[in-house]
Amino acid sequence: MPKRVAIVGIGQTKHEESKGHYMYHETDFEAAKRALDDASLSRGDLDTVIASGWDAIDGRTLSDMHTCMAIGGYLKDSSHAGEDGIMALVYAYLRIASGLFDVALVAGHGHREASIDAVTRVVFDPLFTRPAGRNYIITMAMQANSYMHKHGVSKEQAAKVVVKNRANGARNPYAHLDSPVTLEDVLASAPVAYPLKALDCPPESVGGVALILAAEDVVRRITDKPVWIRGIGWAIESYEMGDKDLAEIPSLAAAAQRAYKMAGIRRPLNELDLAEVHEATSFHELMDYEALGFAKPGQGAKLIDEGTTEMGGKLPVNPSGGSLCANLFGASGLVRAAEAALQLRGDAHGRQVAGASLALAHGLSAPSGAAAPTNCVAILERG
Amino acid sequence: MARRVAIVGVGLTKCSSHRRDVTYPELVHEAVSAALADANLKAKDIDAVVYGSMDPFDGVFALERWNVDACVGAGAANMPFLKLTTGGTTGGSTALGGYYHVTSGMFDVVLTVASQRVGETLEAQLVLNTAIDPIYERWMGGGAITVVANQASSHFHYYGTTEEDLAMVAAKNYACALNNPYAHLQRHLTVEDALKMRMLSWPLRLSDCCPSSDGACAIIFASEERAAKITKTPAWVRGKGQITDNYYIGDRPWFQDWDGLTMLAQRVYKEARINNPLQELDVAELYNAFTIQEIIECEALGFCEPGKGAELVRKGVTDMGGELPVCPSGGTLCTNPIGATGLIRIGEAALQVMGKADKRQVPNVKTALGHVWGAAIGFHVLMILDKEKP
Amino acid sequence: MTQEEEILIMPGAWNLPFRHTAGRFASRFFRELRDNKKIFGVRCPECRRVLLPPRPFCERCFASIDEWVEVGNQGTLELFTICYVPFLGLPPPPIATIMVKLDGADGCLSHILGGIDLSDVDKAPELVKIGMRVEAVWRDERKGEIGDIEYFRPVKSSRRA
Numbered sequence: 001m002p003k004r005v006a007i008v009g010i011g012q013t014k015h016e017e018s019k020g021h022y023m024y025h026e027t028d029f030e031a032a033k034r035a036l037d038d039a040s041l042s043r044g045d046l047d048t049v050i051a052s053g054w055d056a057i058d059g060r061t062l063s064d065m066h067t068c069m070a071i072g073g074y075l076k077d078s079s080h081a082g083e084d085g086i087m088a089l090v091y092a093y094l095r096i097a098s099g100l101f102d103v104a105l106v107a108g109h110g111h112r113e114a115s116i117d118a119v120t121r122v123v124f125d126p127l128f129t130r131p132a133g134r135n136y137i138i139t140m141a142m143q144a145n146s147y148m149h150k151h152g153v154s155k156e157q158a159a160k161v162v163v164k165n166r167a168n169g170a171r172n173p174y175a176h177l178d179s180p181v182t183l184e185d186v187l188a189s190a191p192v193a194y195p196l197k198a199l200d201c202p203p204e205s206v207g208g209v210a211l212i213l214a215a216e217d218v219v220r221r222i223t224d225k226p227v228w229i230r231g232i233g234w235a236i237e238s239y240e241m242g243d244k245d246l247a248e249i250p251s252l253a254a255a256a257q258r259a260y261k262m263a264g265i266r267r268p269l270n271e272l273d274l275a276e277v278h279e280a281t282s283f284h285e286l287m288d289y290e291a292l293g294f295a296k297p298g299q300g301a302k303l304i305d306e307g308t309t310e311m312g313g314k315l316p317v318n319p320s321g322g323s324l325c326a327n328l329f330g331a332s333g334l335v336r337a338a339e340a341a342l343q344l345r346g347d348a349h350g351r352q353v354a355g356a357s358l359a360l361a362h363g364l365s366a367p368s369g370a371a372a373p374t375n376c377v378a379i380l381e382r383g
Numbered sequence: 384m385a386r387r388v389a390i391v392g393v394g395l396t397k398c399s400s401h402r403r404d405v406t407y408p409e410l411v412h413e414a415v416s417a418a419l420a421d422a423n424l425k426a427k428d429i430d431a432v433v434y435g436s437m438d439p440f441d442g443v444f445a446l447e448r449w450n451v452d453a454c455v456g457a458g459a460a461n462m463p464f465l466k467l468t469t470g471g472t473t474g475g476s477t478a479l480g481g482y483y484h485v486t487s488g489m490f491d492v493v494l495t496v497a498s499q500r501v502g503e504t505l506e507a508q509l510v511l512n513t514a515i516d517p518i519y520e521r522w523m524g525g526g527a528i529t530v531v532a533n534q535a536s537s538h539f540h541y542y543g544t545t546e547e548d549l550a551m552v553a554a555k556n557y558a559c560a561l562n563n564p565y566a567h568l569q570r571h572l573t574v575e576d577a578l579k580m581r582m583l584s585w586p587l588r589l590s591d592c593c594p595s596s597d598g599a600c601a602i603i604f605a606s607e608e609r610a611a612k613i614t615k616t617p618a619w620v621r622g623k624g625q626i627t628d629n630y631y632i633g634d635r636p637w638f639q640d641w642d643g644l645t646m647l648a649q650r651v652y653k654e655a656r657i658n659n660p661l662q663e664l665d666v667a668e669l670y671n672a673f674t675i676q677e678i679i680e681c682e683a684l685g686f687c688e689p690g691k692g693a694e695l696v697r698k699g700v701t702d703m704g705g706e707l708p709v710c711p712s713g714g715t716l717c718t719n720p721i722g723a724t725g726l727i728r729i730g731e732a733a734l735q736v737m738g739k740a741d742k743r744q745v746p747n748v749k750t751a752l753g754h755v756w757g758a759a760i761g762f763h764v765l766m767i768l769d770k771e772k773p
Numbered sequence: 774m775t776q777e778e779e780i781l782i783m784p785g786a787w788n789l790p791f792r793h794t795a796g797r798f799a800s801r802f803f804r805e806l807r808d809n810k811k812i813f814g815v816r817c818p819e820c821r822r823v824l825l826p827p828r829p830f831c832e833r834c835f836a837s838i839d840e841w842v843e844v845g846n847q848g849t850l851e852l853f854t855i856c857y858v859p860f861l862g863l864p865p866p867p868i869a870t871i872m873v874k875l876d877g878a879d880g881c882l883s884h885i886l887g888g889i890d891l892s893d894v895d896k897a898p899e900l901v902k903i904g905m906r907v908e909a910v911w912r913d914e915r916k917g918e919i920g921d922i923e924y925f926r927p928v929k930s931s932r933r934a
């Protein structure tokens with residue numbers, strides 16, 4: 001039988017515009033230190049560490065030479081998911097569920113040392129797609145447009161997501177953008193790529209995040225407030241954008257179905273107390289509602305219209321403010337898991353959902369944007 | 384104890400300096416199809432995929448995205464898919480990733496794929512240089528060759544190893560590669576030829592250094608229950624692990640020894656209950672990207688005392704007919720599609736255990752070792768495979 | 774004989790701009806090189822090793838570091854190679870890349886060796902030896918980067934400490 005796995009330590013840095021006084025791997029170091037302190041563990045207690053992030057974004061082939069040291073990996077068994085940090089959590093989960101490791105630390109970071117637009121352009125194949133002018137945000141805009149067109153979603157409805165998340169982020173001490181905005185602000189912000197305006201898009205933030213995972217046998221020796229990973233699923237999608245209906249996110253639907261099945265969840269809207277979703281843009285949060293089964297296809301915007309996903313609503317989504325308030329490109333998904341876990345421990349000061357006991361964390365690992373995104377869903381439960 | 388896991392299928396592509404006959408997804412498809420055929424499995428039998436490569440040799444960032452559907456249509460089927468990247472150890476890390484997918488109990492049959500088209504870059508050393516810290520060290524042009532040349536000059540200084548010893552290692556591997564249809568360098572090389580080669584970075588000559596290759600490899604891992612149904616010749620994982628040494632090589636200037644590898648070997652031998660590797664292993668596929676490394680690896684892995692690695696080569700212990708043949712495939716020295724190379728080492732070790740290594744088969748292999756290094760000689764991966772269930 | 778199919782090659786190039794953060798540790802190290810021709814390491818509060826290059830934490834002890842220690846301009850050559858082939862975008866050959874353990878430091882600094890004629894492939898390894906004493910040669914115009922030390926050169930025996 002697979003071992004049960006719990007989150008026993010959480011560490012985040014403040015996410016912000018820049019951290020000029022830090023070297024490259026110091027964000028990972030600070031987050032890892034905070035997670036170890038949070039769990040009252042030391043480096044020696046770790047059996048394995050898993051780093052994450054994209055080397056081409058960091059400008060360092062083999063970034064794990066730096067980051068694995070920064071998260072306590074010296075002379076240990078380490079690996080590096082070339083993905084958003086949420087996939088490092090997946091890998092650490094697999095290692096611990098195996099019964100072969102007891103304690104793992106996973107970490108991720110966001111830097112602003114590269115042009116994400118320029119780097120994510122060269123993820124596209126040089127023969128057919130790259131010459132057609134693609135990058136991360138352009139493909140996401142095409143997807144948003146497809147969704148808007150197919151289901152008659154308005155820019156105002158998407159803007160309401162920004163208003164909700166920015167209001168939440170204003171109460172999150174780790175958030176990068178910590179001021180609320182109005183509907184008018186969003187609609188009047190500068191156009192980026194139709195239909196996306198500047199405020200529909202996440203910022204680029206500098207920061208780090210780390211989680212410590214432990215096997216059931218050792219959990220109670222570490223903490224009396226574990227957060228159990230009850231279900232986890234992840235899935236990738238086709239690379240060819242011309243082969244699929246861009247108005248839906250089948251990889252997220254598949255990931256959610258696997259996680260729900262494992263956790264025994266049938267009616268997520270009723271059973272979950274909150275969700276932290278990794279919204280690529282404001283439009284994507286509405287698409288995420290549908291793929292996650294919170295709403296029927298095309299009905300995602302109803303949830304924002306009716307206030308279902310606001311703080312105080314039936315299912316608060318992104319109490320932290322989500323990626324729209326702090327976006328570590330390469331670890332925003334792992335931040336979602338950290339925030340969901342904080343909620344379940346009752347430690348989400350200022351942004352706490354009262355009495356939360358079951359939460360969903362969603363991470364998006366998409367160097368190629370809407371082409372071949374990987375989506376991961378974890379169901380977390382208060383221990 | 385964790386679930387038992389076996390390798391049930393291996394797929395290799397022909398490697399060369401530039402596979403101009405195929406696009407990238409076609410190259411990956413070639414490896415994946417070969418692995419499926421070897422295991423007599425269909426795409427629908429695969430539960431999850433682990434992919435390894437080292438960006439950005441190929442001129443495509445996150446190239447696994449372009450190649451996702453070449454991996455049994457993983458994208459169209461919305462399969463679980465994980466990209467791992469750890470520099471030169473990427474292929475080894477990918478194998479470990481596949482192994483842990485199965486031991487977790489979540490998956491029964493897992494496809495691992497690793498690829499690299501080093502031939503698509505015009506200067507591999509320039510890419511390798513981007514691995515070096517851009518703040519303190521990148522300016523001086525550090526790449527694999529200069530780092531490894533330090534290993535050689537130290538080994539010469541402390542243990543008296545000579546250029547002739549390196550030439551013997553080269554000649555042995557080139558001869559083995561002639562038996563391997565997938566190898567990149569396929570030409571006869573004598574010790575005398577090797578000693579006349581151009582000096583690249585003292586004391587390493589051209590024949591002491593691996594080529595840059597295009598190539599891919601795929602390996603299928605399966606749980607105990609499924610392995611028994613899939614094949615009569617599984618290669619069981621008997622021991623495995625990775626070690627991460629620190630980045631600043633100035634902190635560990637003892638380049639004549641590779642104590643990180645020694646520490647990992649001790650951990651993995653303990654798990655596999657191996658006391659005398661020279662006697663108990665039947666074949667080893669080492670990551671000998673440079674001749675000197677095969678010598679140091681033999682020492683660090685306990686095949687001989689420190690400083691005696693060259694003697695093993697001189698005595699023929701590691702020849703095809705020797706007590707412990709090392710790199711019957713011709714090794715990394717003759718074929719190096721960087722991110723795929725580690726998976727090829729594990730794949731070659733598996734083929735030896737499965738008895739499917741054709742002209743490069745060592746007779747009666749029961750236990751085989753695969754080794755991978757990477758990350759400015761800081762990382763290692765080991766996997767021990769066995770004909771018998773552990 | 775069948776005519777071979779024409780296979781096309783598409784040219785490509787990455788020219789991706791980056792701005793790498795030096796942070797307070799590398800910044801202070803480089804400022805000392807530029808302004809004072811001094812080389813500083815940092816001392817780990819737990820294992821007490823003096824580490825080069827300066828860094829915010831000790832990997833072994835996982836302790837934060839804030840103590841600065843000046844190390845010598847001279848040291849011992851611990852490792853070397855002599856590079857004879859040109860690599861695109863890198864300094865022209867022949868160059869000797871070295872690791873030098875500066876006096877007072879526990880780790881080595883990566884740099885290059887100069888002041889020696891390396892052009893003869895056979896003779897050069899006789900001129901460069903593990904264990905030899907070397908010293909920093911400073912540039913007159915320093916910019917606050919590792920290249921402010923132009924290279925290390927052998928210490929003349931009469932000046933040996």
Ligand SMILES: [Zn+2]
Binds near residue numbers: 819834
């Ligand atoms: Zn220390």
